[in-house]
Amino acid sequence: MAAAVAQGAGQDAVLLAAAEAMPAILLGARGYVFVCPENLGSMSGQMKEMFDRCYYPLLGRIEGRPYATAISAGSDGAGAQAQMDRIVTGWRLKRVAEPLIVNLGAQTPEQIRAEKSVSEADLGRCRDLGSAFAEGLGLGIF
Known part of the structure; x- marks a missing residue:
């Protein structure tokens, strides 16, 4: 999903794993x-650890910057979404797109343990999110 968002955003996007996201990199975005x-x-x-590591170094330094979220979930994704929204509220980021939640429907132990795949339609939604985000940045809309 992250790769599809980055693909949609184009050449100016930087795709980082949570472990690679350091305060200096995020400050430059x-x-x-x-x-x-x-x-x-x-x-x-890993995402929680990234927020733990970067939260205080960025506090008061990135206010007003736009953000969006994309979550893959076995059911509703609401818990992860609520956590991210609470954290970025402290950073005073501005949500610029509705949360994109891909429900993979993994509810049985077998489904939960199985390797997941995201449908092409949902990957298309991720690319669209990346494209719209990059376009908004490029046009100075947010």
């Missing part, structure tokens, strides 16, 4: 699309 899976009703541990 004009906006953010946070993409992660929901695990046990929460954002992934």
Whole structure:
């Protein structure tokens, strides 16, 4: 999903794994699309660790920048979405797109353990999110 968002955003996008996202890199960005899976009703541990590591170094330094989110979930994604929204509220980021939640419907133990794949239609929604985000930045809309 993250790769599809970056593909849609085009050549100016920087795709980083959560472990690679450092405060200096995030400080240099004009906006953010946070993409992660929901695990046990929460954002992934790697994404949480990124926010833990970057929160205070960026506090008061990135206010007003745009953000969007994309979450893959076994059911509703609401827990991960709520966590991310609470954290970026402290950064005073501005949501510029409705949350994109891809429900993979993994509810049984077998489905939960199985490798997941995102449909082409949902990857298209991710590309559209990236494209709209980049276009908004480029036009100075946000």
